Amino acid sequence: MPKISDERRLARRQQILDAAWRCFAREGLHVTTMDDIIRASGLSAGAVYGYFRNKDDLILAALTTSLAGLRERLVPLVTTRPLPAPAELVGAVLGEIAAFTEREGFDLKRIALLGWSESQRNETVRGTMAGFYRAFREQLAAATIVWKQEGKLPATLDEQAAAKALLALILGYVVEAAVLDDVTPEDIRRGVAQLGIGSA
Amino acid sequence: MPKISDERRLARRQQILDAAWRCFAREGLHVTTMDDIIRASGLSAGAVYGYFRNKDDLILAALTTSLAGLRERLVPLVTTRPLPAPAELVGAVLGEIAAFTEREGFDLKRIALLGWSESQRNETVRGTMAGFYRAFREQLAAATIVWKQEGKLPATLDEQAAAKALLALILGYVVEAAVLDDVTPEDIRRGVAQLGIGSA
DNA sequence: ATAAAAAGAACGATTATTCGTTTTTTATGG
DNA sequence: CCATAAAAAACGAATAATCGTTCTTTTTAT
Numbered sequence: 001m002p003k004i005s006d007e008r009r010l011a012r013r014q015q016i017l018d019a020a021w022r023c024f025a026r027e028g029l030h031v032t033t034m035d036d037i038i039r040a041s042g043l044s045a046g047a048v049y050g051y052f053r054n055k056d057d058l059i060l061a062a063l064t065t066s067l068a069g070l071r072e073r074l075v076p077l078v079t080t081r082p083l084p085a086p087a088e089l090v091g092a093v094l095g096e097i098a099a100f101t102e103r104e105g106f107d108l109k110r111i112a113l114l115g116w117s118e119s120q121r122n123e124t125v126r127g128t129m130a131g132f133y134r135a136f137r138e139q140l141a142a143a144t145i146v147w148k149q150e151g152k153l154p155a156t157l158d159e160q161a162a163a164k165a166l167l168a169l170i171l172g173y174v175v176e177a178a179v180l181d182d183v184t185p186e187d188i189r190r191g192v193a194q195l196g197i198g199s200a
Numbered sequence: 201m202p203k204i205s206d207e208r209r210l211a212r213r214q215q216i217l218d219a220a221w222r223c224f225a226r227e228g229l230h231v232t233t234m235d236d237i238i239r240a241s242g243l244s245a246g247a248v249y250g251y252f253r254n255k256d257d258l259i260l261a262a263l264t265t266s267l268a269g270l271r272e273r274l275v276p277l278v279t280t281r282p283l284p285a286p287a288e289l290v291g292a293v294l295g296e297i298a299a300f301t302e303r304e305g306f307d308l309k310r311i312a313l314l315g316w317s318e319s320q321r322n323e324t325v326r327g328t329m330a331g332f333y334r335a336f337r338e339q340l341a342a343a344t345i346v347w348k349q350e351g352k353l354p355a356t357l358d359e360q361a362a363a364k365a366l367l368a369l370i371l372g373y374v375v376e377a378a379v380l381d382d383v384t385p386e387d388i389r390r391g392v393a394q395l396g397i398g399s400a
Numbered sequence: 401a402t403a404a405a406a407a408g409a410a411c412g413a414t415t416a417t418t419c420g421t422t423t424t425t426t427a428t429g430g
Numbered sequence: 431c432c433a434t435a436a437a438a439a440a441c442g443a444a445t446a447a448t449c450g451t452t453c454t455t456t457t458t459a460t
Protein backbone atom coordinates (compact mmCIF):
# COMPACT_ATOMS: atom_id res chain seq x y z
CA MET A 1 0.00 0.00 0.00
CA PRO A 2 1.89 3.06 -1.23
CA LYS A 3 0.47 5.52 1.22
CA ILE A 4 2.21 8.56 2.63
CA SER A 5 3.68 8.11 6.11
CA ASP A 6 1.78 9.63 9.06
CA GLU A 7 4.80 11.75 9.85
CA ARG A 8 4.92 13.18 6.34
CA ARG A 9 1.20 13.72 6.24
CA LEU A 10 1.24 15.62 9.52
CA ALA A 11 4.11 17.81 8.35
CA ARG A 12 2.22 18.74 5.17
CA ARG A 13 -0.85 19.54 7.21
CA GLN A 14 1.13 21.83 9.47
CA GLN A 15 2.72 23.44 6.42
CA ILE A 16 -0.74 24.38 5.14
CA LEU A 17 -1.87 25.55 8.57
CA ASP A 18 1.20 27.79 8.87
CA ALA A 19 0.42 29.33 5.50
CA ALA A 20 -3.20 29.84 6.52
CA TRP A 21 -2.15 31.58 9.75
CA ARG A 22 0.11 33.98 7.89
CA CYS A 23 -2.58 34.82 5.33
CA PHE A 24 -5.37 35.12 7.90
CA ALA A 25 -3.25 37.37 10.12
CA ARG A 26 -2.51 39.62 7.15
CA GLU A 27 -5.93 39.84 5.50
CA GLY A 28 -8.52 38.26 7.75
CA LEU A 29 -10.54 35.06 7.42
CA HIS A 30 -12.79 36.01 4.52
CA VAL A 31 -10.65 38.39 2.48
CA THR A 32 -7.97 35.72 2.33
CA THR A 33 -8.63 33.55 -0.73
CA MET A 34 -7.92 29.86 -1.04
CA ASP A 35 -5.45 30.82 -3.74
CA ASP A 36 -3.61 33.04 -1.23
CA ILE A 37 -3.20 30.09 1.11
CA ILE A 38 -2.35 27.70 -1.72
CA ARG A 39 0.43 29.96 -2.98
CA ALA A 40 1.71 30.70 0.53
CA SER A 41 1.86 26.99 1.30
CA GLY A 42 3.90 26.27 -1.83
CA LEU A 43 1.48 23.47 -2.73
CA SER A 44 -1.30 23.11 -5.27
CA ALA A 45 -5.05 23.47 -4.99
CA GLY A 46 -5.55 19.73 -5.22
CA ALA A 47 -3.03 19.09 -2.46
CA VAL A 48 -4.59 21.58 -0.05
CA TYR A 49 -8.04 20.14 -0.67
CA GLY A 50 -6.62 16.74 0.09
CA TYR A 51 -5.94 17.89 3.64
CA PHE A 52 -8.94 20.13 4.27
CA ARG A 53 -12.43 19.52 2.93
CA ASN A 54 -13.10 23.20 2.26
CA LYS A 55 -12.29 26.72 3.41
CA ASP A 56 -14.52 26.54 6.47
CA ASP A 57 -12.74 23.38 7.56
CA LEU A 58 -9.41 25.16 7.17
CA ILE A 59 -10.63 28.17 9.15
CA LEU A 60 -11.86 25.95 11.96
CA ALA A 61 -8.57 24.05 12.04
CA ALA A 62 -6.54 27.26 12.08
CA LEU A 63 -8.55 28.57 15.03
CA THR A 64 -8.66 25.37 17.07
CA THR A 65 -4.98 24.50 16.71
CA SER A 66 -4.05 27.99 17.83
CA LEU A 67 -6.40 27.67 20.80
CA ALA A 68 -5.03 24.22 21.66
CA GLY A 69 -1.45 25.47 21.56
CA LEU A 70 -2.32 28.30 23.89
CA ARG A 71 -4.12 26.02 26.33
CA GLU A 72 -1.10 23.76 26.53
CA ARG A 73 0.95 26.76 27.66
CA LEU A 74 -1.62 28.34 29.98
CA VAL A 75 -2.94 25.38 31.94
CA PRO A 76 0.30 24.76 33.89
CA LEU A 77 0.39 28.42 34.91
CA VAL A 78 -3.04 28.52 36.50
CA THR A 79 -2.99 25.04 38.02
CA THR A 80 0.44 25.25 39.65
CA ARG A 81 0.53 25.33 43.45
CA PRO A 82 1.48 27.36 45.39
CA LEU A 83 -0.29 30.00 43.36
CA PRO A 84 1.36 33.40 42.77
CA ALA A 85 -0.51 36.51 43.90
CA PRO A 86 -3.33 37.68 41.56
CA ALA A 87 -1.35 40.43 39.83
CA GLU A 88 1.61 38.10 39.34
CA LEU A 89 -0.61 35.36 37.89
CA VAL A 90 -2.16 37.81 35.44
CA GLY A 91 1.31 39.02 34.49
CA ALA A 92 2.51 35.47 33.95
CA VAL A 93 -0.50 34.55 31.82
CA LEU A 94 -0.11 37.64 29.65
CA GLY A 95 3.61 37.01 29.32
CA GLU A 96 2.91 33.49 28.12
CA ILE A 97 0.32 34.78 25.64
CA ALA A 98 2.79 37.36 24.32
CA ALA A 99 5.53 34.74 23.94
CA PHE A 100 3.25 32.18 22.30
CA THR A 101 1.67 34.58 19.82
CA GLU A 102 4.93 36.20 18.67
CA ARG A 103 5.77 34.60 15.31
CA GLU A 104 8.03 35.17 12.36
CA GLY A 105 6.40 37.88 10.31
CA PHE A 106 3.06 38.00 12.07
CA ASP A 107 1.31 38.09 15.43
CA LEU A 108 -0.89 35.14 16.33
CA LYS A 109 -2.95 37.43 18.61
CA ARG A 110 -4.65 38.60 15.44
CA ILE A 111 -6.04 35.10 14.98
CA ALA A 112 -7.83 35.49 18.31
CA LEU A 113 -9.60 38.65 17.12
CA LEU A 114 -10.62 36.86 13.94
CA GLY A 115 -11.90 33.92 15.94
CA TRP A 116 -14.10 36.14 18.09
CA SER A 117 -15.58 37.78 15.01
CA GLU A 118 -16.13 34.45 13.33
CA SER A 119 -17.82 33.05 16.43
CA GLN A 120 -20.58 35.61 15.88
CA ARG A 121 -21.67 33.93 12.63
CA ASN A 122 -20.45 30.33 12.83
CA GLU A 123 -22.09 28.14 15.46
CA THR A 124 -19.30 25.55 15.40
CA VAL A 125 -16.63 28.19 15.95
CA ARG A 126 -18.67 29.78 18.71
CA GLY A 127 -19.05 26.46 20.49
CA THR A 128 -15.34 25.72 20.33
CA MET A 129 -14.28 29.16 21.48
CA ALA A 130 -16.88 29.39 24.24
CA GLY A 131 -15.86 25.96 25.51
CA PHE A 132 -12.21 26.96 25.64
CA TYR A 133 -12.77 30.23 27.46
CA ARG A 134 -15.32 28.77 29.84
CA ALA A 135 -12.91 26.02 30.86
CA PHE A 136 -10.14 28.54 31.35
CA ARG A 137 -12.42 30.76 33.41
CA GLU A 138 -13.24 27.78 35.64
CA GLN A 139 -9.55 27.45 36.38
CA LEU A 140 -9.42 31.13 37.26
CA ALA A 141 -12.37 30.61 39.58
CA ALA A 142 -10.51 27.72 41.21
CA ALA A 143 -7.54 30.04 41.68
CA THR A 144 -9.63 32.66 43.46
CA ILE A 145 -10.90 29.97 45.82
CA VAL A 146 -7.31 29.18 46.66
CA TRP A 147 -6.56 32.85 47.28
CA LYS A 148 -9.62 33.02 49.49
CA GLN A 149 -8.42 30.04 51.51
CA GLU A 150 -5.01 31.65 51.85
CA GLY A 151 -6.65 34.78 53.20
CA LYS A 152 -5.41 36.89 50.31
CA LEU A 153 -8.95 37.67 49.27
CA PRO A 154 -12.07 38.21 51.44
CA ALA A 155 -14.03 35.09 52.36
CA THR A 156 -17.23 36.67 51.04
CA LEU A 157 -15.82 36.90 47.53
CA ASP A 158 -17.92 35.61 44.62
CA GLU A 159 -15.37 33.54 42.72
CA GLN A 160 -17.45 33.47 39.53
CA ALA A 161 -17.59 37.27 39.36
CA ALA A 162 -13.89 37.50 40.18
CA ALA A 163 -13.05 34.98 37.45
CA LYS A 164 -15.14 36.94 34.95
CA ALA A 165 -13.20 40.09 35.79
CA LEU A 166 -9.85 38.31 35.53
CA LEU A 167 -10.77 36.82 32.15
CA ALA A 168 -11.90 40.24 30.93
CA LEU A 169 -8.51 41.63 31.92
CA ILE A 170 -6.74 38.92 29.94
CA LEU A 171 -8.92 39.14 26.84
CA GLY A 172 -8.75 42.92 26.98
CA TYR A 173 -4.97 42.82 26.96
CA VAL A 174 -5.11 40.90 23.68
CA VAL A 175 -7.35 43.53 22.11
CA GLU A 176 -5.35 46.45 23.43
CA ALA A 177 -2.06 44.93 22.31
CA ALA A 178 -3.41 44.12 18.84
CA VAL A 179 -5.14 47.43 18.19
CA LEU A 180 -3.02 49.97 20.11
CA ASP A 181 0.23 48.02 20.02
CA ASP A 182 1.71 49.85 23.01
CA VAL A 183 0.89 47.54 25.91
CA THR A 184 3.16 44.99 27.54
CA PRO A 185 2.25 42.24 30.00
CA GLU A 186 4.34 44.15 32.54
CA ASP A 187 2.20 47.28 32.03
CA ILE A 188 -0.93 45.36 32.94
CA ARG A 189 0.70 43.51 35.82
CA ARG A 190 1.87 46.79 37.33
CA GLY A 191 -1.45 48.49 36.66
CA VAL A 192 -3.37 45.67 38.32
CA ALA A 193 -1.02 45.54 41.30
CA GLN A 194 -1.14 49.30 41.82
CA LEU A 195 -4.91 49.38 41.51
CA GLY A 196 -4.82 47.02 44.44
CA ILE A 197 -6.10 43.74 43.03
CA GLY A 198 -5.56 40.97 45.50
CA SER A 199 -4.45 43.30 48.25
CA ALA A 200 -7.57 43.27 50.40
CA MET B 201 -33.20 73.39 -7.28
CA PRO B 202 -35.07 70.10 -6.97
CA LYS B 203 -32.69 68.66 -4.47
CA ILE B 204 -33.58 66.43 -1.56
CA SER B 205 -33.76 68.18 1.81
CA ASP B 206 -30.83 67.74 4.22
CA GLU B 207 -33.19 66.18 6.70
CA ARG B 208 -34.37 63.61 4.18
CA ARG B 209 -30.85 62.90 2.97
CA LEU B 210 -29.61 62.29 6.50
CA ALA B 211 -32.51 59.99 7.25
CA ARG B 212 -31.78 57.91 4.13
CA ARG B 213 -28.12 57.73 5.10
CA GLN B 214 -29.02 56.47 8.56
CA GLN B 215 -31.44 53.97 7.02
CA ILE B 216 -28.56 52.48 5.01
CA LEU B 217 -26.25 52.53 8.02
CA ASP B 218 -28.84 50.70 10.11
CA ALA B 219 -29.16 48.05 7.43
CA ALA B 220 -25.38 47.74 7.24
CA TRP B 221 -25.13 47.31 11.04
CA ARG B 222 -27.71 44.56 11.00
CA CYS B 223 -26.01 42.72 8.13
CA PHE B 224 -22.50 43.16 9.53
CA ALA B 225 -23.57 41.97 12.98
CA ARG B 226 -25.13 38.87 11.42
CA GLU B 227 -22.47 37.88 8.87
CA GLY B 228 -19.39 40.00 9.40
CA LEU B 229 -17.84 42.75 7.29
CA HIS B 230 -16.64 40.71 4.32
CA VAL B 231 -19.19 37.92 4.12
CA THR B 232 -21.93 40.51 3.98
CA THR B 233 -22.51 41.46 0.33
CA MET B 234 -23.55 44.83 -0.98
CA ASP B 235 -26.71 43.12 -2.15
CA ASP B 236 -27.40 42.02 1.44
CA ILE B 237 -27.20 45.62 2.61
CA ILE B 238 -29.15 46.91 -0.38
CA ARG B 239 -32.01 44.50 0.24
CA ALA B 240 -31.95 45.10 4.01
CA SER B 241 -32.13 48.85 3.47
CA GLY B 242 -35.16 48.54 1.21
CA LEU B 243 -33.41 50.71 -1.39
CA SER B 244 -31.71 50.01 -4.69
CA ALA B 245 -28.07 49.60 -5.62
CA GLY B 246 -28.01 52.97 -7.30
CA ALA B 247 -29.45 54.67 -4.22
CA VAL B 248 -26.96 53.10 -1.82
CA TYR B 249 -24.04 54.02 -4.06
CA GLY B 250 -25.39 57.57 -4.08
CA TYR B 251 -24.71 57.76 -0.35
CA PHE B 252 -21.51 55.73 -0.06
CA ARG B 253 -18.74 55.63 -2.65
CA ASN B 254 -18.07 51.91 -2.20
CA LYS B 255 -18.17 49.06 0.30
CA ASP B 256 -15.03 50.15 2.14
CA ASP B 257 -16.55 53.59 2.61
CA LEU B 258 -19.68 52.00 4.04
CA ILE B 259 -17.64 49.80 6.38
CA LEU B 260 -15.68 52.77 7.65
CA ALA B 261 -18.88 54.77 8.18
CA ALA B 262 -20.53 51.89 10.04
CA LEU B 263 -17.53 51.59 12.37
CA THR B 264 -16.96 55.29 12.98
CA THR B 265 -20.59 56.19 13.64
CA SER B 266 -20.83 53.39 16.15
CA LEU B 267 -17.64 54.59 17.83
CA ALA B 268 -18.85 58.19 17.81
CA GLY B 269 -22.16 57.21 19.38
CA LEU B 270 -20.36 55.36 22.12
CA ARG B 271 -17.98 58.23 22.83
CA GLU B 272 -20.92 60.59 23.24
CA ARG B 273 -22.25 58.33 25.98
CA LEU B 274 -18.95 57.50 27.67
CA VAL B 275 -17.23 60.88 27.88
CA PRO B 276 -19.63 62.37 30.47
CA LEU B 277 -19.14 59.31 32.65
CA VAL B 278 -15.36 59.56 32.93
CA THR B 279 -15.11 63.35 33.05
CA THR B 280 -17.75 63.93 35.72
CA ARG B 281 -16.51 65.20 39.07
CA PRO B 282 -16.62 64.05 41.80
CA LEU B 283 -15.48 60.76 40.37
CA PRO B 284 -17.01 57.49 41.62
CA ALA B 285 -14.67 54.85 43.04
CA PRO B 286 -12.76 52.76 40.44
CA ALA B 287 -15.01 49.71 40.57
CA GLU B 288 -18.10 51.93 40.36
CA LEU B 289 -16.71 53.80 37.36
CA VAL B 290 -15.94 50.55 35.56
CA GLY B 291 -19.44 49.32 36.35
CA ALA B 292 -20.99 52.53 35.05
CA VAL B 293 -18.95 52.44 31.83
CA LEU B 294 -19.85 48.81 31.16
CA GLY B 295 -23.50 49.54 31.93
CA GLU B 296 -23.48 52.35 29.39
CA ILE B 297 -21.82 50.09 26.81
CA ALA B 298 -24.41 47.39 27.42
CA ALA B 299 -27.28 49.87 27.11
CA PHE B 300 -25.87 51.53 23.99
CA THR B 301 -25.10 48.32 22.13
CA GLU B 302 -28.41 46.60 22.82
CA ARG B 303 -30.47 46.93 19.63
CA GLU B 304 -33.57 45.50 18.04
CA GLY B 305 -32.56 42.14 16.66
CA PHE B 306 -28.80 42.46 17.08
CA ASP B 307 -26.01 43.46 19.42
CA LEU B 308 -23.83 46.40 18.41
CA LYS B 309 -20.99 44.93 20.51
CA ARG B 310 -20.39 42.62 17.56
CA ILE B 311 -19.46 45.63 15.46
CA ALA B 312 -16.63 46.35 17.88
CA LEU B 313 -15.17 42.87 17.36
CA LEU B 314 -15.42 43.35 13.61
CA GLY B 315 -13.71 46.73 13.86
CA TRP B 316 -10.78 45.27 15.79
CA SER B 317 -10.33 42.57 13.17
CA GLU B 318 -10.60 45.04 10.35
CA SER B 319 -8.05 47.35 11.98
CA GLN B 320 -5.49 44.59 11.44
CA ARG B 321 -5.68 44.93 7.67
CA ASN B 322 -7.02 48.45 6.99
CA GLU B 323 -4.74 51.34 7.94
CA THR B 324 -7.56 53.89 7.92
CA VAL B 325 -9.68 51.78 10.24
CA ARG B 326 -6.72 51.12 12.51
CA GLY B 327 -5.97 54.84 12.77
CA THR B 328 -9.56 55.70 13.65
CA MET B 329 -9.92 52.95 16.22
CA ALA B 330 -6.52 53.55 17.80
CA GLY B 331 -7.29 57.26 18.07
CA PHE B 332 -10.58 56.60 19.78
CA TYR B 333 -9.24 54.13 22.32
CA ARG B 334 -6.11 56.19 23.00
CA ALA B 335 -8.20 59.27 23.74
CA PHE B 336 -10.47 57.27 26.01
CA ARG B 337 -7.48 55.78 27.80
CA GLU B 338 -6.14 59.27 28.41
CA GLN B 339 -9.36 60.10 30.21
CA LEU B 340 -8.96 56.98 32.31
CA ALA B 341 -5.42 58.09 33.15
CA ALA B 342 -6.79 61.47 34.17
CA ALA B 343 -9.27 59.68 36.40
CA THR B 344 -6.53 57.71 38.17
CA ILE B 345 -4.70 60.99 38.85
CA VAL B 346 -7.83 62.26 40.52
CA TRP B 347 -8.09 59.09 42.62
CA LYS B 348 -4.46 59.52 43.55
CA GLN B 349 -5.08 63.10 44.66
CA GLU B 350 -8.04 61.94 46.69
CA GLY B 351 -5.83 59.42 48.43
CA LYS B 352 -7.86 56.49 47.08
CA LEU B 353 -4.83 55.15 45.24
CA PRO B 354 -1.13 55.23 46.23
CA ALA B 355 0.81 58.35 45.25
CA THR B 356 3.46 56.20 43.56
CA LEU B 357 0.93 54.81 41.09
CA ASP B 358 1.83 54.86 37.38
CA GLU B 359 -1.34 56.28 35.86
CA GLN B 360 -0.50 55.06 32.34
CA ALA B 361 -0.17 51.47 33.50
CA ALA B 362 -3.34 51.79 35.56
CA ALA B 363 -5.22 53.23 32.58
CA LYS B 364 -4.01 50.37 30.38
CA ALA B 365 -5.32 47.85 32.89
CA LEU B 366 -8.66 49.65 33.18
CA LEU B 367 -9.06 49.79 29.40
CA ALA B 368 -8.20 46.09 29.16
CA LEU B 369 -10.95 45.36 31.67
CA ILE B 370 -13.47 47.31 29.60
CA LEU B 371 -12.47 45.86 26.21
CA GLY B 372 -12.32 42.39 27.73
CA TYR B 373 -15.88 42.72 28.96
CA VAL B 374 -17.01 43.36 25.39
CA VAL B 375 -15.25 40.20 24.17
CA GLU B 376 -16.50 38.08 27.05
CA ALA B 377 -20.07 39.30 26.65
CA ALA B 378 -20.05 38.76 22.88
CA VAL B 379 -18.43 35.31 22.89
CA LEU B 380 -19.60 33.76 26.17
CA ASP B 381 -22.82 35.77 26.54
CA ASP B 382 -23.06 35.19 30.29
CA VAL B 383 -21.45 38.32 31.73
CA THR B 384 -23.18 41.43 33.03
CA PRO B 385 -21.65 44.80 33.89
CA GLU B 386 -22.62 44.06 37.49
CA ASP B 387 -20.58 40.82 37.41
CA ILE B 388 -17.46 42.71 36.46
CA ARG B 389 -18.12 45.57 38.87
CA ARG B 390 -18.49 43.11 41.74
CA GLY B 391 -15.49 41.08 40.64
CA VAL B 392 -13.32 44.16 40.43
CA ALA B 393 -14.51 45.48 43.77
CA GLN B 394 -13.96 42.16 45.51
CA LEU B 395 -10.54 41.74 43.98
CA GLY B 396 -9.79 45.00 45.72
CA ILE B 397 -9.29 47.47 42.89
CA GLY B 398 -9.12 50.96 44.29
CA SER B 399 -9.03 49.80 47.88
CA ALA B 400 -5.34 50.38 48.62
C1' DA C 401 -40.95 71.73 -15.37
C1' DT C 402 -36.69 70.13 -14.35
C1' DA C 403 -32.96 68.33 -12.25
C1' DA C 404 -31.70 65.27 -8.84
C1' DA C 405 -32.56 60.71 -6.85
C1' DA C 406 -33.76 55.98 -7.16
C1' DA C 407 -34.14 51.90 -9.75
C1' DG C 408 -32.33 47.56 -11.41
C1' DA C 409 -30.46 45.06 -15.32
C1' DA C 410 -25.92 44.23 -17.00
C1' DC C 411 -20.73 43.67 -16.83
C1' DG C 412 -16.26 42.31 -15.79
C1' DA C 413 -13.57 40.39 -12.36
C1' DT C 414 -12.88 37.09 -8.83
C1' DT C 415 -13.90 33.03 -6.09
C1' DA C 416 -14.15 28.18 -4.12
C1' DT C 417 -13.96 23.82 -5.75
C1' DT C 418 -13.46 19.90 -9.04
C1' DC C 419 -11.32 16.52 -11.92
C1' DG C 420 -8.45 14.43 -15.53
C1' DT C 421 -3.48 14.03 -15.73
C1' DT C 422 1.20 13.66 -14.02
C1' DT C 423 4.42 12.81 -10.37
C1' DT C 424 5.94 10.73 -6.21
C1' DT C 425 6.00 7.43 -2.55
C1' DT C 426 6.55 2.94 -0.66
C1' DA C 427 5.73 -2.21 -0.16
C1' DT C 428 7.60 -6.04 -2.34
C1' DG C 429 10.37 -9.58 -4.92
C1' DG C 430 14.83 -10.51 -6.82
C1' DC D 431 20.16 -3.60 -1.01
C1' DC D 432 17.86 -2.20 -5.19
C1' DA D 433 14.61 -1.92 -8.96
C1' DT D 434 9.78 -1.77 -9.77
C1' DA D 435 4.81 -1.59 -9.98
C1' DA D 436 0.71 0.00 -8.01
C1' DA D 437 -1.69 3.33 -5.77
C1' DA D 438 -1.94 7.44 -3.51
C1' DA D 439 -0.72 12.30 -3.70
C1' DA D 440 0.06 16.42 -6.08
C1' DC D 441 -0.79 19.26 -9.91
C1' DG D 442 -3.24 22.99 -12.28
C1' DA D 443 -6.36 24.29 -15.86
C1' DA D 444 -11.31 24.54 -16.13
C1' DT D 445 -15.97 25.61 -14.17
C1' DA D 446 -19.88 27.55 -12.35
C1' DA D 447 -21.37 30.74 -9.13
C1' DT D 448 -21.05 35.19 -7.00
C1' DC D 449 -19.51 39.81 -6.11
C1' DG D 450 -18.83 44.97 -6.37
C1' DT D 451 -19.85 48.49 -9.27
C1' DT D 452 -21.71 51.06 -13.27
C1' DC D 453 -24.95 53.09 -16.31
C1' DT D 454 -29.15 53.90 -18.61
C1' DT D 455 -33.89 54.55 -17.60
C1' DT D 456 -37.68 55.81 -14.68
C1' DT D 457 -39.53 58.17 -10.80
C1' DT D 458 -39.92 61.81 -7.53
C1' DA D 459 -39.27 66.06 -5.05
C1' DT D 460 -39.14 70.91 -5.28
